[in-house]
Amino acid sequence: MIRCEELVKIYKTADLEVVALQGLDMQVEDGELMAIIGNSGSGKSTLLNMLGGLDKPSAGKLFVDGKDLLAFGEKELVKYKRETVGFVWQNNARNLIPYLTALENVELPVLLKGRRRRARAIELLEAVGLGHRLKNKLSELSGGEQQRVAIAIALANEPKLLLADEPTGSLDTKTSDQVLDLFRNLNQSLGITVVIVTHDPLLARKVDRVVQIRDGKTSAEMIRRESYADELARLDAEHLLTEQQSHIEYAVLDKAGRLQIPAGYLDAEGFKDSNKVRVEMEEGRIILYPQQMTP
Numbered sequence: 433m434i435r436c437e438e439l440v441k442i443y444k445t446a447d448l449e450v451v452a453l454q455g456l457d458m459q460v461e462d463g464e465l466m467a468i469i470g471n472s473g474s475g476k477s478t479l480l481n482m483l484g485g486l487d488k489p490s491a492g493k494l495f496v497d498g499k500d501l502l503a504f505g506e507k508e509l510v511k512y513k514r515e516t517v518g519f520v521w522q523n524n525a526r527n528l529i530p531y532l533t534a535l536e537n538v539e540l541p542v543l544l545k546g547r548r549r550r551a552r553a554i555e556l557l558e559a560v561g562l563g564h565r566l567k568n569k570l571s572e573l574s575g576g577e578q579q580r581v582a583i584a585i586a587l588a589n590e591p592k593l594l595l596a597d598e599p600t601g602s603l604d605t606k607t608s609d610q611v612l613d614l615f616r617n618l619n620q621s622l623g624i625t626v627v628i629v630t631h632d633p634l635l636a637r638k639v640d641r642v643v644q645i646r647d648g649k650t651s652a653e654m655i656r657r658e659s660y661a662d663e664l665a666r667l668d669a670e671h672l673l674t675e676q677q678s679h680i681e682y683a684v685l686d687k688a689g690r691l692q693i694p695a696g697y698l699d700a701e702g703f704k705d706s707n708k709v710r711v712e713m714e715e716g717r718i719i720l721y722p723q724q725m726t727p
């Protein structure tokens with residue numbers, strides 16, 4: 433569904449250039465439900481904006497659903513945003529109008545006329561589990577319910593790719609769990625590919641693959657040992673495995689052979705104040721030694 437190669441994004445302001453993405457590689461399969469994590473400023477939202485066609489990369493390759501986003505003209509971009517992607521943001525204010533009902537909020541962007549529009553809006557709200565809240569004003573709904581309305585709107589044009597930027601950022605743990613369950617259900621029932629940007633380690637723990645971004649590049653991938661659905665089938669919800677047990681962490685090796693060492697490892701004695709390591713191959717492993725250990 434998504435293929436980014438050596439993706440670069442440079443923001444230019446009057447006197448400053450910020451390299452937000454520094455040659456990022458990432459691949460997402462059709463029908464995947466995955467998360468992107470990373471520190472503040474690492475480039476997560478920038479990447480999401482590129483994927484959603486809200487902004488153009490400065491260089492590199494970006495294909496979504498077989499389409500080359502760098503080659504798009506204005507018209508193709510509008511069509512792409514309308515037909516291929518749906519967006520959900522952390523902040524409901526960006527999606528929703530508080531004094532309208534849930535139904536009216538969903539009806540607004542549905543690109544149909546008359547009765548069919550109402551029927552489709554009801555169908556969408558039922559799909560996100562809000563069939564019983566159609567007539568409530570947005571201001572009468574809980575944070576989680578408002579987020580469901582936003583998700584219903586994002587689904588209105590039957591996108592193939594759903595992009596969510598911190599969708600649970602303003603919700604408590606229980607409610608964010610329910611929102612994630614909804615993403616999972618939609619992912620399974622509609623086959624829609626879902627990419628979630630999050631700070632929330634609990635949420636990341638529940639998807640099958642997590643890509644970590646550091647300084648505008650993918651630095652690591654955490655891949656589940658078994659799918660979350662299988663794990664749920666096997667375990668009580670209270671006995672979830674810890675993140676370390678549930679996922680295996682991989683550092684990402686780019687095409688030029690570069691690797692980002694997890695930050696915590698670099699604090700170790702011998703690596704801390706040095707910018708060199710000795711690299712050796714031993715019995716099929718590549719081992720890094722601190723510089724002082726060089727004979």
Ligand SMILES: Nc1ncnc2c1ncn2[C@@H]1O[C@H](COP(=O)(O)OP(=O)(O)OP(=O)(O)O)[C@@H](O)[C@H]1O
Pocket residue numbers: 443444445450451452470471472473474475476477478479
């Ligand atoms: N429109 C812009 N103009 C200039 N610089 C920008 C712009 N948008 C983002 N940046 C810079 O690009 C870098 C990456 O920002 P981005 O918002 O993608 O990070 P993030 O990982 O989403 O952070 P957060 O988790 O805090 O939202 C940051 O240094 C940021 O200041």
